Amino acid sequence: KQEVTQIPAALSVPEGENLVLNCSFTDSAIYNLQWFRQDPGKGLTSLLLIQSSQREQTSGRLNASLDKSSGRSTLYIAASQPGDSATYLCAPGDSGNTPLVFGKGTRLSVIA
Amino acid sequence: DAGVTQSPTHLIKTRGQQVTLRCSPKSGHDTVSWYQQALGQGPQFIFQYYEEEERQRGNFPDRFSGHQFPNYSSELNVNALLLGDSALYLCASSQVTLYGYTFGSGTRLTVV
Numbered sequence: 001k002q003e004v005t006q007i008p009a010a011l012s013v014p015e016g017e018n019l020v021l022n023c024s025f026t027d028s029a030i031y032n033l034q035w036f037r038q039d040p041g042k043g044l045t046s047l048l049l050i051q052s053s054q055r056e057q058t059s060g061r062l063n064a065s066l067d068k069s070s071g072r073s074t075l076y077i078a079a080s081q082p083g084d085s086a087t088y089l090c091a092p093g094d095s096g097n098t099p100l101v102f103g104k105g106t107r108l109s110v111i112a
Numbered sequence: 113d114a115g116v117t118q119s120p121t122h123l124i125k126t127r128g129q130q131v132t133l134r135c136s137p138k139s140g141h142d143t144v145s146w147y148q149q150a151l152g153q154g155p156q157f158i159f160q161y162y163e164e165e166e167r168q169r170g171n172f173p174d175r176f177s178g179h180q181f182p183n184y185s186s187e188l189n190v191n192a193l194l195l196g197d198s199a200l201y202l203c204a205s206s207q208v209t210l211y212g213y214t215f216g217s218g219t220r221l222t223v224v
Contacts, residue, residue, distance in 0.1 A: 004154070032211045043118075043202055044155070044215035051211065089154060097143045097208050099168055102154030 002027045004103035006090060012109040013080055021075040021106045023090035028071045030092040035064050035075050038087045038105070047088075048075070080110045116216035118203050124222045125193050131221060133188040137205030138214045143167075144186035145213070146178065147202040155202055161186050162208060190221075198223045 003026045013019055023033070032051050036044040048057045048064040050073070056065045063076040073090055087107045091100035117136040125131050137144050143162045147155035157170035161180035180186045184205075190197055200220050204213040 034212060036215070041200065041218075041220065043116075043217040044204075046212065046214065049212045093211065093213075097145075097160060097162065097167070097206055099145060099157040099160060099170065100147075100155075100204075100213060101157070104152070104154050 002092060002101040004090065004092065004101055006088075006103040006106050008106060009104065010107040010109075012111060015080060015082060015110055015112050017080050017110075018076070018078050019080055019108070021077070021088050021090075021108070023073040023075070023103065025071045025073075025090075025092045025101075027092070028068050029094070030068060031095050032093045033064075033066050033073050034091050034093060034100070035062075035073075036089045036091065038089060040087075044089065077108075080108075082110045082112045084108060084110050116203055116205050116214050118201075118216035118219050120219060121217065122220045122222075124224060127193055127195060127223055129193050130189065130191045131193060133190075133201050133203075133219045133221070134185065135188070135203030135205075135216060136185045137203075141205035141207045141214065142184055143206045143208055144180060144184065145204045145206070146186070146188045147204065148172070149200040149202060149218075151199075158188070193223045195223050197221065 035047045050066040061078040087105040089105040145160040146158040149155040159169040200218045203216045
């Protein structure tokens with residue numbers, strides 16, 4: 001059974017700082033991993049999807065890496081902004097429509 | 113291109129009542145999954161519908177049931193509501209031959 005852990009649970013940083021969010025998962029037999037952002041009381045917005053054949057994906061100031069063999073993924077946010085404040089969730093995925101398994105996420109606060 | 117649409121956005125029900133939540137998937141998606149997210153927790157998988165049938169189910173009681181219509185839209189029904197059913201209910205759509213999920217904005221259910 002897949003289990004997902006995200007560290008740290010909460011993070012507060014000053015604006016402009018670069019930061020790394022960590023995601024670990026117990027079953028490395030995955031096809032992809034998706035990072036999501038969630039604003040309070042809202043739905044999930046997909047940020048990045050990394051296929052198992054890839055090691056990195058980039059979108060603007062975001063860069064996600066995936067190391068299947070060690071069961072780890074990281075989300076790097078460059079030059080953080082107050083608008084980045086949200087909860088970030090990772091979800092490793094299996095083939096096709098296998099349901100996603102989530103951890104509790106990392107709650108990020110970027111202070112102006 | 114419309115994303116995933118959920119209705120209603122909020123509702124309040126009394127213990128013992130029944131509730132129906134609705135979801136329209138993203139254009140081109142044929143699979144709908146439902147998740148329950150309690151406050152401070154990650155989303156938990158309830159069940160998934162494809163070709164109008166329940167294909168996979170998480171660890172939720174039979175009080176939770178669903179339906180998928182020919183146009184791929186879906187309903188989540190919860191009977192005999194309990195206080196513990198209060199949560200954000202998220203709908204996610206996907207395409208069976210592709211990777212990645214798209215989530216809706218969620219329905220906030222409060223049981224009093």
